[in-house]
Amino acid sequence: MPGAVISFNSVDSSLSSLKNCQSYINTGMDIATNVALDLVESFNDVEDVNSMEKVMLEYAAMDRELNHYMEAIKETVNQIKQEKPENIPDLKYLVKEKFTALESKNSDSDLEKNEKYIYFKDQLKEMRKQFRLKSDNNDNDAIEQIDEDIAVTQSQVNFICPITQVEMKKPVRNKVCGHSYEQDAILKIIQTRKQQKKKVRCPKIGCSHDDVKESDLVQDEALKRAIDSQNKQSWSTL
Numbered sequence: 579m580p581g582a583v584i585s586f587n588s589v590d591s592s593l594s595s596l597k598n599c600q601s602y603i604n605t606g607m608d609i610a611t612n613v614a615l616d617l618v619e620s621f622n623d624v625e626d627v628n629s630m631e632k633v634m635l636e637y638a639a640m641d642r643e644l645n646h647y648m649e650a651i652k653e654t655v656n657q658i659k660q661e662k663p664e665n666i667p668d669l670k671y672l673v674k675e676k677f678t679a680l681e682s683k684n685s686d687s688d689l690e691k692n693e694k695y696i697y698f699k700d701q702l703k704e705m706r707k708q709f710r711l712k713s714d715n716n717d718n719d720a721i722e723q724i725d726e727d728i729a730v731t732q733s734q735v736n737f738i739c740p741i742t743q744v745e746m747k748k749p750v751r752n753k754v755c756g757h758s759y760e761q762d763a764i765l766k767i768i769q770t771r772k773q774q775k776k777k778v779r780c781p782k783i784g785c786s787h788d789d790v791k792e793s794d795l796v797q798d799e800a801l802k803r804a805i806d807s808q809n810k811q812s813w814s815t816l
Contacts, residue, residue, distance in 0.1 A: 589655055589669075596648050600641065607637045607694040611701060612799070618705045619803055627702070638692035642684070650676035697796055700751075704800035709807075737805045739763060740781045746805060751798035755780050755787040758798045768792050 614630035654672045689695065739746045739760040748761040757780055764781070768790065771778045778790040 589651060593648060593651060596644060600644050603637055603641050603644065604694065607634060607698070610634050610637065611698045614698065614702055615705050615799060615803060618702065619709060619807070634695050634698050635689050638689040638695045641692060642688060646680040647677055650680060701800045705803065708800055708804035737808070740783065741767065746801070749798040749801045750795040751801070752780065752787070752790060753794045753796055755785050757782040757785055758801055764790070764795065765792065
């Protein structure tokens with residue numbers, strides 16, 4: 579006997595709504611990141627910055643839960659399509675069962691792997707380095723790394739793009755090697771090399787990274803703020 583005819587239109591609609599919710603979460607995380615950078619730039623109390631990190635983790639938890647729910651829905655739909663049951667199953671029960679199974683594997687370390695949380699921590703570290711701030715005693719590892727980075731650069735911040743050789747206006751940072759470039763300049767190189775079917779070597783002198791990808795580039799908000807801050811100071815002294 580043929581399986582029951584099941585319409586998944588309502589399921590597709592639900593998934594679309596959940597994706598919209600996810601976009602709101604992403605927007606919230608972007609706002610929280612900018613607020614934290616504002617706090618560091620204005621030399622606010624460390625506790626205020628830490629409170630934004632807690633907000634980021636709460637958003638990461640919501641994002642994880644939403645991802646699990648969408649995954650449970652997709653797995654349920656695929657299961658039904660493959661099995662083609664004679665009777666229409668209890669979709670709500672099947673989704674809940676799969677969702678619970680996914681949630682049972684949760685751990686706090688999962689939240690720290692959230693892409694936007696990683697970006698938040700990275701930019702926070704860079705911001706503190708740019709503005710010569712140190713985190714509290716609970717962040718000793720970050721402090722040591724910041725001090726090391728400062729020592730290596732001899733307290734000088736490089737605002738010059740290794741490609742254009744002029745001060746960056748829209749810097750992007752390579753997540754792989756950590757170097758920054760002018761956004762338009764690096765994207766133009768990537769596009770040109772892609773047409774030639776060739777890889778892009780990091781244009782920073784001395785860097786061994788030989789496969790720069792657009793997907794590895796993130797907005798370097800901390801560096802942009804540092805550049806803007808220096809320019810404001812320069813104008814104020816004129």
